[in-house]
Amino acid sequence: MSARPPIPFDFLPPVAPLTVSSDDVRDGERVPEAHVFNDWGMSGGNLSPHLRWSGAPEGTRSFAVTVYDPDAPTQGGFWHWLLWDLPADTTELPTGYGTADAKPGVQGRNDFGTAAYGGSAPPPGYPHRYIVAVHALGVESLGLSPDTPANVVGFNIVANTLARGYIVPVYET
Secondary structure, rough: OOOOOOHHHHHHOOOOOOOEOOOOOOOOOOOOOHOOOOOOOOOOOOOOOOOEEEEOOOOOOOEEEEEEEEOOOOOOEEEEEEEEEEEEEOOOOOOOOOOOOOOOOOOOOOOOOOOOOOOOOOOOOOEEEEEEEEEEEOOOOOOOOOOOOHHHHHHHHOOOOOEEEOOEEEEEE
């Protein structure tokens, strides 16, 4: 098995750090079953994890949250959650926020094809990392629809990021 690719943010221009934590998932620890996908042979709870963040810089006008698996057996990884246009005074999301009707915010289509959170669901073989990231943005709105392709959403998030923080839990079947 070849070495794991770096965390995708490692090659981008540096931005200020955000402090990100969760009552549900922890950096380097196994994703609990409550946050695992409930389809494709998986039987998890498919709940988005609780998230809390602090340290947004002056000029933050909104937030985005993403969950990305860089270890998926595809050329572009696998997007599990894309949420943006959260108001600038948001500092926490409860467990299960990532349902299709969650407001405020806009949810984009993940690589499961739904505009909601989709839990961990790697094929057997090796542990996958799930980059749970919070991005402080310098714009109030990205101006994107839920049907915007995930990579275009990611591009717009990165282009407008003032600060970022993340935790990276893991999961293996």
